Amino acid sequence: MEIITIDKNFVAKENTFIALGNFDGVHTAHKILLKKLVEEAKLNGYKSSILIFKSHTKNLIFKQEQRLLTSNEQKYKLLKEIGIDIIYELEFNKIVMTMDPDDFIKKLLLKHLKVKGIVVGFDYRFGHKASGNTELLKQRSLEENFKLFIINPVEKNGKIISSTSIRELIKNGQIKLANEFLGYNFTMNGVVINGKNLGSKMGFPTANIKTDVNYEIPKFGVYDTNIEINGKSYRAATNIGKNPTIENSGLRIEAFILDFNEDIYGKSVQLSLLDFIREEENFDNIDDLFAQIKLDVDYIKTRL
Ligand SMILES: Cc1cc2nc3c(=O)[nH]c(=O)nc-3n(C[C@H](O)[C@H](O)[C@H](O)COP(=O)(O)O)c2cc1C
Ligand SMILES: Nc1ncnc2c1ncn2[C@@H]1O[C@H](COP(=O)(O)OP(=O)(O)O)[C@@H](O)[C@H]1O
Structure with missing residues (x-):
């Protein structure tokens, strides 16, 4: 697995299918999404990549340090095990945070990172004031001719598996359920x-x-x-x-x-x-x- 630190002007060497998100914990729902990424990238003859922000996006948005399930080191080890080829590591700064959603898709992903396919979760938000969503991605995938896969929520015991729900379980001492949601x-x-x-x-x-x-x-x-x-x-x-x-x-x-x-x-x-x-x-x-x-x-x- 290659780890490439990029800025907004970086230009990729090769086309990839990309997954977007923080992926804190790389839990069982993340794994479903990432396996879909690896599978679809292979089917289409491209490498799989992830765009990851070096620090959690909420650190800057809410100006408080986000509590975590994994360090970057732990996260990268788990991502490697899933078979991700490339991690693009980007500093989440004001420029990225206030980026127009269309600039994020067209400039950063399509032009600079040469993305041919995108995999995201159902609730993925991006760009200025989190105004970009899966609806916008759907429209642009038709206009700009890239593949798009949106992963539905994964539930267990009537609860959506998410980094937030797992953090809550850990805070409440429900460690066995947290471990089930994490998959480790x-x-x-x-x-x-x-x-x-x-x-x-x-x-x-x-x-x-x-x-x-x-x-x-x-x-x-x-x-x-x-x-x-x-x-x-x-x-x-x-x-x-x-x-x-x-x-x-x-x-x-x-x-x-x-x-x-x-x-x-x-x-x-x-x-x-x-x-x-x-x-x-x-x-x-x-x-x-x-x-x-x-x-x-x-x-x-x-x-x-
Ligand atoms: C299994 C275990 C249970 C403990 N339970 C408590 C507890 O209920 N209340 C408490 O004040 N400290 C608890 N402690 C912490 C001890 O106070 C602490 O380990 C002890 O003071 C030794 O500290 P030291 O390693 O700095 O010498 C627990 C420690 C262990 C290993
Ligand atoms: N069974 C053990 N479990 C934990 N630490 C142990 C054990 N046996 C030896 N140690 C050593 O003893 C140290 C802890 O001793 P302790 O008196 O509690 O000192 P401290 O207050 O510095 O933690 C540990 O950091 C470790 O180096």
């Missing part, structure tokens, strides 16, 4: 940093994980998790929250790794959430807290 387990990448050293004193050392990605924050509580360290996977009891029993500091992600006894400070880890076990609690004292942590760990062992 929600995973946060980070690095193990120093904590207060209380964990090992109490018999439960916990790897404190710091992430640079603006992930959606899961409901505070204890999770059954998998943690990948140096390519090896371990089971862990993980608390996500603010440790109210100890202090009321910022967000902490802390994993007690089962059957493990190594120094992993500074290591990159991937933490996958499997299930929500219980809410984070404010215990009267540290002994009560660690008695409960022992119960959590014992419970997770019964789930192995």
